[in-house]
Amino acid sequence: MTNNRLSGRIPMSIATCQRLEMLVLARTALNGSIPKQFFLASQLKFLLLANNS
Numbered sequence: 001m002t003n004n005r006l007s008g009r010i011p012m013s014i015a016t017c018q019r020l021e022m023l024v025l026a027r028t029a030l031n032g033s034i035p036k037q038f039f040l041a042s043q044l045k046f047l048l049l050a051n052n053s
Helices: 012-016
Strands: 007-009 022-024 029-031 046-048
Touching: none
Parallel strands: 007 029, 022 046
Antiparallel strands: none
8 A cells, every 4th residue: 555645543453453464554544653563463574664754
């Protein structure tokens, strides 16, 4: 989901997706801290949050 109009905080619910392996949220208007659930997601191998607010 790159170069779109997403804004606000990163929803914690995304990290609860059991089969989520890669998430790219670059070049959006997201802000705030990374929810701790992302660090607990066992299947998540790649997280890119570059160029956000």
